[in-house]
Amino acid sequence: MMEVKVVLLGTGTPNACPNASGPSTAVVVGERAYLVDFGPGVVRKAAQAYHRGIDALRPDLLTTAFCTHLHTDHTAGYADLIFTPWVLERNEPLKVFGPKGIRSMTEHILAAYAVDIDFRIHGFEKANELGYRVEAEEIAPGIVYQDDLVSVEAFPVSHGTLESYAYRFVAGDKVIVISGDTAPLDIMAEKAENCDLLLHEVEYTAGIAAREPKWQKYHREVHTLSTDLARVAEKAKPKKLVTYHRIYHMNIQDNRINLEAEMNRRSEAILREIRDAGYDGDVVNGQDLDVFYL
Secondary structure, eight states: OOOEEEEEEEOOOSSOOTTOOSSEEEEEETTEEEEEOOOTTHHHHHHHHHHTTOGGGOGGGOOEEEOSOOOHHHHTTHHHHHHHHHHTTOOSOEEEEESTTHHHHHHHHHHHTHHHHHHHHHSSSOOOSSTTOEEEEEOOSEEEEEOSSOEEEEEEEEETTEEEEEEEEEETTEEEEEOOSOOOOHHHHHHTTTOSEEEEEEEOHHHHTTSOHHHHHHHHHHSOBHHHHHHHHHHHOOSOEEEEEEEOOSOTTOTTSOHHHHHHHHHHHHHHHHHHTTOOSOEEEOOTTOEEEO
């Protein structure tokens, strides 16, 4: 049986948190890695994980990725994922699966770096002519990818007007569900029922109360409060619930406070809110470079 693990490459949000890179997760099956989202810092985080012993995350081996939605915090590392592994001699195209618009985004990135591509292929370095190419596929709900190790299902979630997906990975007898950004949904509980790991975004419920009414309305419509996540998890009953993309509702740019201490305090408060809302299963806050062995 192949070893299955989940590596958190980035657990952050659109805010420039100094201790959390943009959202990106690696599902690693045996010696193969599958990325979900590619926020800022994705390849450097993969390199860190590789040097910590996750061989499948050697950057030139990154060849398959899935995008939940096209917000910048989930895609700002896309150019990095295309070009840095190529510079490190990846010699096959990157395969990317995502919502409508991912193909256009890909074409624009390649056009923006046309001078660099031309220099690397025809200049002194003589790079290979495959590793920068991208096979971008715009998906619909259902099974979007299969190989000899995994089956990947995309299912629609609710994140405002953006076409957005969560992903359900099946690797042997292991099931992993990754939410992306979403309001609380019954379909999440259905797809994650009895799964081995549910990685889900979350908001600090007490923190949202201090925001203006318009922002409270927005966040309730497009994200999942801790109290709502408790209800989703209680229905799904995953073996392990991991939070990421934690929105704390605090001023990240205030350098007069001990930011790390305050974020830790709010992270612990989120866990208490989940438990106080009635969920008594195994739940932890995911941090960058955490590894969960399944």
